């Protein structure tokens with residue numbers, strides 16, 4: 264049986280199929296980055312929605328590092 268779950272993206276409020284998104288609970292990478300950028304805002308003064316490709320990559324790296332830290336702490 265295929266699991267199907269429709270949720271609203273916490274960032275853009277768009278409805279999407281939860282299991283079809285690599286970026287859940289967000290509908291897209293952009294929404295995930297925007298959201299993460301919001302909590303990174305203290306160190307990130309650039310408006311997140313205007314990130315360049317390089318800035319996205321930097322943000323990705325920050326996120327990866329954070330995820331790794333979280334993984335090892337549990």
Ligand SMILES: [Zn+2]
Nearest residue numbers: 272275290294
């Ligand atoms: Zn979204």
